[in-house]
Amino acid sequence: MKRILIVEDEPEIREMIRFTLEPRGYVVNEADNAQDARRLLGEHAYDLILMDWMLPGRSGLEFTKEIKQKNQKSSPPIIMLTARADESDKVEGLDSGADDYITKPFSPRELAARIKAVIRRSTHIEQELSLEFNGLHIDPVQHLVTLQGDPANLSPAEYNLLYFFMSHPERAYTRSQILDKVWGDNAYVEERTVDVHIRRLRKILTPSGHDAYIQTVRGVGYRFTPTKQKHVQVTS
Amino acid sequence: MKRILIVEDEPEIREMIRFTLEPRGYVVNEADNAQDARRLLGEHAYDLILMDWMLPGRSGLEFTKEIKQKNQKSSPPIIMLTARADESDKVEGLDSGADDYITKPFSPRELAARIKAVIRRSTHIEQELSLEFNGLHIDPVQHLVTLQGDPANLSPAEYNLLYFFMSHPERAYTRSQILDKVWGDNAYVEERTVDVHIRRLRKILTPSGHDAYIQTVRGVGYRFTPTKQKHVQVTS
DNA sequence: TCGACAATCAGAATTCTTTTCATGGTTTCA
DNA sequence: TGAAACCATGAAAAGAATTCTGATTGTCGA
Structure with a gap:
């Protein structure tokens, strides 16, 4: 606006x-x-x-x-x-x-x-940084997410949510906070909506095993924690 | 100075x-x-x-x-x-x-x-370079585009758009940015116009399969990504 | 001036996204 | 153990963005 x-x-x-x-x-x-x-x-x-x-x-x-x-x-x-x-x-x-x-x-x-x-x-135009955790890569310039090098197809909301998580790792956020940060201050949507997008993001990240990074913090919300674990090797 | x-x-x-x-x-x-x-x-x-x-x-x-x-x-x-x-x-x-x-x-x-x-x-002495990605070739000197060696017939707008994309690959652009870069700073046309030319360009590139290089970035605009050649896998 | 070609626009059709809702499962704690 | 709170999930409704199409306008050369 x-x-x-x-x-x-x-x-x-x-x-x-x-x-x-x-x-x-x-x-x-x-x-x-x-x-x-x-x-x-x-x-x-x-x-x-x-x-x-x-x-x-x-x-x-x-x-x-x-x-x-x-x-x-x-x-x-x-x-x-x-x-x-x-x-x-x-x-x-x-x-x-x-x-x-x-x-x-x-x-x-x-x-x-x-x-x-x-x-x-x-x-x-602020310079957004390309971020990466163990093969999970997000590039704002290309506006592209790749999993172990394979491009993933994210919707705008999923993309924004993932970028928020990856740029604020190791930290729990309430649904409210996530809505404020990712949807913007004046978006009036249900908190449950966050759940749905989390769900979809996890689904997309599942094949490469990165879904484990998005963790539910019961009673609070969610947290993005990139572990150093090994991932499923996708053979070509 | x-x-x-x-x-x-x-x-x-x-x-x-x-x-x-x-x-x-x-x-x-x-x-x-x-x-x-x-x-x-x-x-x-x-x-x-x-x-x-x-x-x-x-x-x-x-x-x-x-x-x-x-x-x-x-x-x-x-x-x-x-x-x-x-x-x-x-x-x-x-x-x-x-x-x-x-x-x-x-x-x-x-x-x-x-x-x-x-x-x-x-x-x-920035001369315009001839560019090529997997059989999609554009030559500014000849002002000619060829698909796997076959000359293609592009309108000026299509040509400019393609040249812009090929010289700025792997990068998402908004329609606004595309208008600024391809049409020029003081061309005041609707953003939808970009869509129409994208469509025409894709149509021209379809027979050779290069249309896949022009990717829609939903909520943002478009991106030119010349992918590696596909290797068709036949499972038995 | 006409015809051919190109560019643009506007709106319909289509596709994709977001949100909400309903349901069932899981965790917590008295 | 059982109730309450919380979360996950699928599906449907609502909403947006994109693509497509045809009409219109503009441009250029014959």
């Missing part, structure tokens, strides 16, 4: 933008002046700001500079909305630190596409 | 470019006409020239041709800055010997990215 702030004085344009973005799953907040925008920025962390070039009182340009200078790297990306086709204006707009601009009028599709691109680029 | 020459008559744009490039570690020199530019080119070796399409007196286009013809191979790569969106202009610009062009207005990120790419290309 991404949160977007529109800073734009014309209600019609705000309306149009909201109408475009909300069906696509964005949470949209609106401000028609810099002051309100500043307040909203204090209340939430935004993933993107859509800033009108012209704002009453203070120009969006100035406000963009202010935001970018104040928060340095941590500030959300900004897309400028400009009605002007004037070249130098645009250049100046970009100079202020905006990450992209859109010239009015724009199509909903273009807006959505640009927003997506800007957010994606601004999202920090 | 890379040295860049800007040939551009509008001070604001020069300023904006310098503002973008200097923090990124480039040394930037400026000229607002061809004559000054010629002088500066005599004083230093430049790694890149940013050339305005329109220059007073003499067009940047002409000047580009002049530089390219005079110095032949040793001349630095040139990126044309053009305010026109007109296709034919762009083609002409590239005809003149420019290595890339950027349409104004452009974002700092775009500028930086293109400069980096052009410099890298010119430095490493």
Whole structure:
């Protein structure tokens, strides 16, 4: 879920933008002046700001500079909305630190596409490490799990669960904790669901004997403990 | 340390470019006409020239041709800055010997990215390599794909997609990433479009069995994994 | 300008995944 | 030993993502 702030004085344009973005799953907040925008920025962390070039009182340009200078790297990306086709204006707009601009009028599709691109680029991709325990290997770059070298076919949930376990071994977690960590804080599912996925993961790991790594901790939850035991040799 | 020459008559744009490039570690020199530019080119070796399409007196286009013809191979790569969106202009610009062009207005990120790419290309003489995996062969020089020696007929998009995959194997990419890499940063198309081209590509690769190399990574995107040749086992 | 080809989109069909539910088995402890 | 709590499991329902298809639009050369 991404949160977007529109800073734009014309209600019609705000309306149009909201109408475009909300069906696509964005949470949209609106401000028609810099002051309100500043307040909203204090209340939430935004993933993107859509800033009108012209704002009453203070120009969006100035406000963009202010935001970018104040928060340095941590500030959300900004897309400028400009009605002007004037070249130098645009250049100046970009100079202020905006990450992209859109010239009015724009199509909903273009807006959505640009927003997506800007957010994606601004999202920090953290380097995930490839992990391995005795022939059980998980590689986030390939997004691939192999058992003694053989690729295994995991569903997204199974993959995430296994990656969580392998990156947090030797430690018991409650179902609640697992749901928070693997499903995310705001996933509302039954705790029993974890059992089902554990079950499937174990099934997948059984042929290579790695299912023993996923241990039930009665009264608590589960624990991933890679033992140093020898495994079933799969002859080819 | 890379040295860049800007040939551009509008001070604001020069300023904006310098503002973008200097923090990124480039040394930037400026000229607002061809004559000054010629002088500066005599004083230093430049790694890149940013050339305005329109220059007073003499067009940047002409000047580009002049530089390219005079110095032949040793001349630095040139990126044309053009305010026109007109296709034919762009083609002409590239005809003149420019290595890339950027349409104004452009974002700092775009500028930086293109400069980096052009410099890298010119430095490493990164020629496109012919690639092959188990009878699936792609040759950028001939622009030809062969399956077990038989020529295949690919559309441009299919070709680009296949080349991207073959040059980045064993790695999962999201549709977004694929669009960025294959279609380019500012192509705003639906992600589903990738699916369609993947399907076509698979269809073409099916007769030779290479379609198995393009793997769906559910919830993520796609991955190109050239597997080892299968050994059919017949049990009795 | 027409025809051929390519690219894109939108939606239907399909396939796969996730969740929930019901049941039965196992462990714990009084 | 038996009740209560806990866990494992299979299967079905609900939900998502992907694939496929046809229509439409755009592009290029004759």
